[in-house]
Amino acid sequence: MSISDIHAPTGPARLGPLATRAYQFAVSRKAFRTADLIDQEGFAPSDAQAAMEQLHSYRLLSSSEDDPTRFVAVPPDRARTLLLGEPVRNLNRLIREVDQTRYELSNLIPIYENSLLQRMSSHSVQLIEDLGTVRQLITEMSERCRSEVLTSQPGGGRPEDVLAESADRTSVLLDRGVRMRTIYQYAAQYDLPTIAFVEDVTARGAEVRTIAGSLTRLIVFDSAAALIELRDAPRGAVLVHEPSVVDFMISAFERSWLNAAPFPTEYGRGRVHSVGDDVKSEIMRLLVRGEEDKVISRTIGISPRTCQRHISEIMQRIGARNRAHAGFLISERGLLADSGGQ
Numbered sequence: 001m002s003i004s005d006i007h008a009p010t011g012p013a014r015l016g017p018l019a020t021r022a023y024q025f026a027v028s029r030k031a032f033r034t035a036d037l038i039d040q041e042g043f044a045p046s047d048a049q050a051a052m053e054q055l056h057s058y059r060l061l062s063s064s065e066d067d068p069t070r071f072v073a074v075p076p077d078r079a080r081t082l083l084l085g086e087p088v089r090n091l092n093r094l095i096r097e098v099d100q101t102r103y104e105l106s107n108l109i110p111i112y113e114n115s116l117l118q119r120m121s122s123h124s125v126q127l128i129e130d131l132g133t134v135r136q137l138i139t140e141m142s143e144r145c146r147s148e149v150l151t152s153q154p155g156g157g158r159p160e161d162v163l164a165e166s167a168d169r170t171s172v173l174l175d176r177g178v179r180m181r182t183i184y185q186y187a188a189q190y191d192l193p194t195i196a197f198v199e200d201v202t203a204r205g206a207e208v209r210t211i212a213g214s215l216t217r218l219i220v221f222d223s224a225a226a227l228i229e230l231r232d233a234p235r236g237a238v239l240v241h242e243p244s245v246v247d248f249m250i251s252a253f254e255r256s257w258l259n260a261a262p263f264p265t266e267y268g269r270g271r272v273h274s275v276g277d278d279v280k281s282e283i284m285r286l287l288v289r290g291e292e293d294k295v296i297s298r299t300i301g302i303s304p305r306t307c308q309r310h311i312s313e314i315m316q317r318i319g320a321r322n323r324a325h326a327g328f329l330i331s332e333r334g335l336l337a338d339s340g341g342q
Contacts, residue, residue: 015054018043022051023060026073031064033071059083124242131235134227135165141221142169148179148222150253154215155301157191170201180206183253183260185215185301186282198263209260212282214299220250283310284336287327 015023025041026032037048052071055061059082064070074082128134142149158166173180180201188194189210198208220226226249230236240246279300286296297307311323318335320326330336 015058016051018047018051019054019058022048023055023073026055026061026071029073031067031070031072033069124240125245126239127230127236128239129230129233129236134235134237137237137239138219138227139169141225141227142173145173145178145221146176148181148220149173150181150218150220150250152183152215152218152253152256153188154185154217154298156185156187157194158188158197160193163193163197167197167200170206171204174201174204174206181253181257182206182208183215183256184208184210184263185299186210186212187279187301189264190279202263208263209257210263211256211260212285212299214295215256215301216252218249218253220246220253223247223250280310280314281336283307284314284326284330287311287314287323288331288336290324290327 021041022037022043025037029036034048034052037043037051038045043051052061059079060074060076061071062074064072128137170180182201184194184198202208217229218226219228223246224241224243226240226246227237228240228249230238240249279302282300283296286299291299293307293311294304296311297304300307302310311326314320314330315323315326318326318329318333320329
């Protein structure tokens with residue numbers, strides 16, 4: 001018997017009340033015949049036959065040595081051994097096979113995981129739709145990284161669980177002497193967990209900046225491999241090894257890096273209360289340029305609903321009839337200069 005032989009359990013039907021009654025009759029006598037159930041217990045012939053068959057199937061009856069037509073009750077514990085001995089031995093054998101198979105397959109896991117990056121590296125561009133695989137790749141590439149990691153993080157603040165995972169990985173890289181540069185979008189500097197994270201990693205040697213322009217999520221390891229967002233699959237990624245494409249991504253990062261400003265950790269917590277005015281100043285700049293709401297929200301890293309709320313407040317404050325009128329009034333009144341914005 002092997003694992004492939006496993007199937008739905010089978011066995012004798014459950015003991016019914018007639019079989020139980022027949023067994024009670026059997027244990028009260030040294031030996032009996034089926035006819036005794038009919039004559040002395042009032043069983044119908046068919047019921048007596050069915051009860052006897054059930055007791056036999058449970059190994060609760062054995063034939064008398066003197067007369068094969070007479071039967072003797074078998075103790076339940078002995079019947080249990082007779083009935084279950086072979087299935088239990090088979091089951092124990094199957095359990096040993098399962099444990100052995102599990103052990104053998106477990107030994108293959110490190111081989112598979114260690115070869116994942118090599119298999120991915122055999123393709124210049126690899127689409128990855130599974131978040132677990134993306135995280136595994138980031139972990140593997142971080143462990144192999146020796147010189148520099150470049151990252152750009154669009155949007156506002158990052159979830160705390162993501163920051164915690166990133167903090168552990170970043171600490172190991174920095175302790176190993178790997179240079180780390182990260183660019184966040186403008187609104188991230190007002191998120192307390194992100195501020196705390198940046199304060200910690202910059203104290204360890206990381207460099208972090210913010211930019212008002214739009215960003216693409218990007219991670220580059222040792223100028224050799226890059227991960228970017230997979231379109232229409234936010235939990236996926238595109239792994240790129242093609243040197244020309246990776247070089248292009250690095251050039252794009254460097255241009256953003258030159259235009260970015262240092263992340264203001266030294267006054268981050270004290271500035272959080274002013275986020276509304278600072279964000280509105282940036283929105284006014286983009287309104288003057290005639291940008292649409294979705295472009296403004298993406299550029300600053302805030303949600304479209306929050307962006308629309310800020311625009312409505314700006315228009316109401318300056319008395320603008322519409323967005324175009326708001327851009328005109330902001331420019332004509334010199335409100336950007338008055339705001340002291342960047």
